[in-house]
Amino acid sequence: xxITLRPGSTVMFTGDSITDCQRLESExxxxxxxxxxxxxxWGLRHPDRPVTWLNSGIGGNKVMDLEARWQADVxxxxxxxxxxxxxxxxxxxxxxxxxxxxxxxxxxAAGYDRLLAPLAKAGADLILIEPFLLPIRGLVExxxxxxxxxxxxxxxxxxxxxxxxxxxxxxxxxxHLLAADGMFAELSATTGPEYWAExxxxxxxxxxxxxxxxxxxxxx
Numbered sequence: 001x002x003i004t005l006r007p008g009s010t011v012m013f014t015g016d017s018i019t020d021c022q023r024l025e026s027e028x029x030x031x032x033x034x035x036x037x038x039x040x041x042w043g044l045r046h047p048d049r050p051v052t053w054l055n056s057g058i059g060g061n062k063v064m065d066l067e068a069r070w071q072a073d074v075x076x077x078x079x080x081x082x083x084x085x086x087x088x089x090x091x092x093x094x095x096x097x098x099x100x101x102x103x104x105x106x107x108x109a110a111g112y113d114r115l116l117a118p119l120a121k122a123g124a125d126l127i128l129i130e131p132f133l134l135p136i137r138g139l140v141e142x143x144x145x146x147x148x149x150x151x152x153x154x155x156x157x158x159x160x161x162x163x164x165x166x167x168x169x170x171x172x173x174x175x176h177l178l179a180a181d182g183m184f185a186e187l188s189a190t191t192g193p194e195y196w197a198e199x200x201x202x203x204x205x206x207x208x209x210x211x212x213x214x215x216x217x218x219x220x
Contacts, residue, residue, distance in 0.1 A: 002220045003081060003125045003176060005042070010052040012074055013038075014066065015085035015129075018202060019057030030055045033203065037212030042219075054079065062089045062103060063111040075118055082124050083215065084115065085180075087131030087166060088201060091158035102158075109165045116173050126175035127218055129211070130166045132184050133159050134193035136200035176218045183214055 005011070013019050013035040021033030030036040030053055039053040056073040058065070063086050074082060090103045119126060133156055163181050170177040184196050187210060193200060196207040203211060 002218055003127070005046075005049060005051050005081070005219050007049045008052070009080040010054065010077060011081040011083065012054045012056060012077055012079035013083045013085075014056045014074055016057060016061045016089055017059030018088065019055060019085050020059045021057070021208075023055045023057060028053075031057070034208040034211040034215065037209055038215055041212060041216060057085075060089060061086065063087070063108055063115065064103070067111055067114055070115055070118075075122070078122070079119075079124055081127065081219075082119050083127040083129065085129035085131070086112070087159070087162045088133075090131075090162060091155050105161045105165060108162055109169070112165065112169055116169060116175070120173050126170075126173055127178060127215065128166050128170045128175045129178040129180050129215075130163045131159060132163075132181035134184050134188055134197045134200040136193055136198070178211070178214050178218065180211060180214070183210065 013030075018033065019031070019035060021031030021035070023029055023031035023035075026032055026036070028036065028039070030039055035053065035055045035057075039051070042051060054077060056069075058069075066084075066086060087108070090108050116126065135156075159181075167177060167179075169175070184193070184207070187196055195204065196210065197203045
């Protein structure tokens with residue numbers, strides 16, 4: 001089953017920097033990443049079904065940060081569809097950030113569940129994009145943090161259970177899952193991971209296009 005976007009539907013994208021993608025500097029407020037790709041392609045395919053596209057992603061946000069602003073930034077817009085990409089900042093590598101700390105899987109799951117519950121009660125359709133990490137080799141700079149391969153092994157170990165949590169929540173809530181981690185792993189097998197995300201986290205234009213194409217397969 002896919003989600004049907006009716007004329008006048010409101011779609012909210014939210015999450016961290018991957019969704020944010022400089023939205024405040026963009027003319028439409030959608031940023032320059034996959035939300036803009038999606039809105040543009042939908043508009044090209046369906047000029048007879050205009051949709052209101054919103055983006056409330058904020059770089060660096062964890063699930064707890066989303067929860068703190070959820071009412072004002074998401075629920076109050078009364079969206080018909082909510083697309084969430086979160087979890088990349090909730091992993092162990094953030095303990096290398098001066099302001100970072102490790103978030104347990106239990107806290108991550110409980111916080112994410114609290115995001116979904118009021119949306120489900122309101123009848124919104126949900127698209128959950130699982131967090132992802134591409135296997136870049138060598139020293140990588142993510143934001144202003146330099147990460148070696150040893151750190152990224154810890155990162156991967158922390159990421160795996162959180163990906164599984166998102167999958168389980170998608171099943172529990174009847175949400176549509178965009179299995180981004182597996183998608184990028186498959187794509188990287190032939191091109192190399194840097195083609196899709198140079199730092200393993202933030203997609204290149206091709207990476208954002210891949211996310212958009214996968215997202216659009218979930219709607220009609």
